[in-house]
Amino acid sequence: MSRWFPTTLVAALALALVFLTLPIAAIFLEAGPRELLDSLGDQQALDALRLSFVTTTIALAVILVVGTPAAYLLATRSFRGRSAVMTLVELPLVVPPAVAGIGLLAAFGPAGLLGGAIEDAGVQLVFETAGVVVALVFVASPFYLRQAQAAFEAVDRSWLAASRTLGASEARTFARVAIPAAVPGLAAGAALAWGRALGEFGATLIFAGSFQGVTQTAPLAIVELFGNDFDAALALSAVLVAVSAALLATVKLCTRGQDRALGVDVARG
Amino acid sequence: MLAVELATELRAFELRLELAVESGRCLAIVGPSGAGKSSLLRAIAGLLRPREGRIDCAGEPWLATDRGIDLPPERRRCGYVFQDYALFGHLSAWRNVAYGLGHLPRSSRSAAAVALLDRFGIAELADARPATLSGGERQRLALARALGSRPRALLLDEPLAALDASTRVRATRELHELTAAAEVPTVLVTHDFAEASVLADEVAVIERGRIVQRGAPDALAAAPVSAFVADLTGSIVLTGAAIAGDSAGTEIQLDGGGIATTAATGVAPGPVAISVHPWEIAIEPADAGAHGSPRNRIAATVRSGASSGGQCPTSSKASRGA
Numbered sequence: 033m034s035r036w037f038p039t040t041l042v043a044a045l046a047l048a049l050v051f052l053t054l055p056i057a058a059i060f061l062e063a064g065p066r067e068l069l070d071s072l073g074d075q076q077a078l079d080a081l082r083l084s085f086v087t088t089t090i091a092l093a094v095i096l097v098v099g100t101p102a103a104y105l106l107a108t109r110s111f112r113g114r115s116a117v118m119t120l121v122e123l124p125l126v127v128p129p130a131v132a133g134i135g136l137l138a139a140f141g142p143a144g145l146l147g148g149a150i151e152d153a154g155v156q157l158v159f160e161t162a163g164v165v166v167a168l169v170f171v172a173s174p175f176y177l178r179q180a181q182a183a184f185e186a187v188d189r190s191w192l193a194a195s196r197t198l199g200a201s202e203a204r205t206f207a208r209v210a211i212p213a214a215v216p217g218l219a220a221g222a223a224l225a226w227g228r229a230l231g232e233f234g235a236t237l238i239f240a241g242s243f244q245g246v247t248q249t250a251p252l253a254i255v256e257l258f259g260n261d262f263d264a265a266l267a268l269s270a271v272l273v274a275v276s277a278a279l280l281a282t283v284k285l286c287t288r289g290q291d292r293a294l295g296v297d298v299a300r301g
Numbered sequence: 302m303l304a305v306e307l308a309t310e311l312r313a314f315e316l317r318l319e320l321a322v323e324s325g326r327c328l329a330i331v332g333p334s335g336a337g338k339s340s341l342l343r344a345i346a347g348l349l350r351p352r353e354g355r356i357d358c359a360g361e362p363w364l365a366t367d368r369g370i371d372l373p374p375e376r377r378r379c380g381y382v383f384q385d386y387a388l389f390g391h392l393s394a395w396r397n398v399a400y401g402l403g404h405l406p407r408s409s410r411s412a413a414a415v416a417l418l419d420r421f422g423i424a425e426l427a428d429a430r431p432a433t434l435s436g437g438e439r440q441r442l443a444l445a446r447a448l449g450s451r452p453r454a455l456l457l458d459e460p461l462a463a464l465d466a467s468t469r470v471r472a473t474r475e476l477h478e479l480t481a482a483a484e485v486p487t488v489l490v491t492h493d494f495a496e497a498s499v500l501a502d503e504v505a506v507i508e509r510g511r512i513v514q515r516g517a518p519d520a521l522a523a524a525p526v527s528a529f530v531a532d533l534t535g536s537i538v539l540t541g542a543a544i545a546g547d548s549a550g551t552e553i554q555l556d557g558g559g560i561a562t563t564a565a566t567g568v569a570p571g572p573v574a575i576s577v578h579p580w581e582i583a584i585e586p587a588d589a590g591a592h593g594s595p596r597n598r599i600a601a602t603v604r605s606g607a608s609s610g611g612q613c614p615t616s617s618k619a620s621r622g623a
Contacts, residue, residue, distance in 0.1 A: 193346075193374070201373070
């Protein structure tokens, strides 16, 4: 007689599962694999995929190079205003993408705060591929920073101390102990950031525009295609789903790997 | 020779002390957890910067806050064995040791690391990750790594605390041989006086950041300066009042009833505390004749009993009243 509660739980989960997977499944069901492959021959779709690959890769490289030491600092030092810094760094997570685009224009656009300086340096961001990278870095880096900070915080502080007493400088300790021990967590953060960059739409559209081959990444191309060539939009979507699923799987594997890498902690119990 | 003089604020009190250890000697800092023991080691190693102080090792200044000298840990090169050993979990055993062999050419580090592991009897575990090692094996690995870096001082933070009872006896003996053979000063911190008295040439008792008594382990156990030290050495502390003294000793009226006589002379009348080592107490039925010739016989009621599993006393010196 009291079976109603477990039944409700199962029903709720089933509903959530169907609702969340049906649209993904529909992308593959709506168009057969053959039609998908054919549509991928479309020049606009190919340009968009190539541009997405190039810009997300560059953005990820920038995020790793700057974000890794920054996250290490946040994880290992306590200083005044640390939590304020952490909040500010996470702000892009909750800022609506369109607002991010407006903000980027206000800061780096021709009439923006740093617009003059950027122009003097001979760099053109708005309506250029470089602008896409800037937008991607802005929206995706907090994902990496957060995860990387957590990964560094999970590294036993006594390992860092031991490294110093064994003759390694702080920089060498960072490179030889902190990064290798945190690498699964860092990889998970990189995959999350990459996934976010790959799906970026609003900030890019406002800051860099949507020009085929220059600033039109895959999500922007999907929007433009679906008006006149729904199959091509489907095909492009299918590619993004596959890549995103692979990234998600990477995150899961890496998070499990982090526990293994820090095996001493687990075993010490 | 390692000479340390420092003062710095810890969470609840100030750490302020002075100590000196000759090369080849081992000084044990004994005190309860939170007394500032680990902070002292961290300050010596350069991992914690004290507010003010001086640290010299073999004539080289490591720290002199008045002259702005503060060598980073990597230039002090202390062989530091951390309480949890701090072995790098992402590296195999031999790579853990090789990490500290930066002074050797790259090509000879792996052979040197394996040779060190062999010296500690764990060469066959060279490729194992620390997480797969037993407590005793980890301790040896930590010692091998610390010694391999050619340390100029050895710092041991509760090196036996993480071991189970069956491994501890052998590990204690090995550690004693190792510190005795080391040609550098050793500072050991522990909360266990018995462990300190086996391993160290000299013991300093630390209480809330200050050294309250220092000396050979036997001397400390025989004449603790305070109830705190007496308690730490494993004595039972009784309180009472000195009532009469002559050249033979002092009589003390115990608060719990009865009169005890101590060999201490020149004790002023008034409240005192006396320490008694538990292994010097024999219990006899009230109507039995005394075995031997005890100085004190005190009538008491046995309220409860517990077996301690045949533990041996580490010192059998007679205690004097304090």
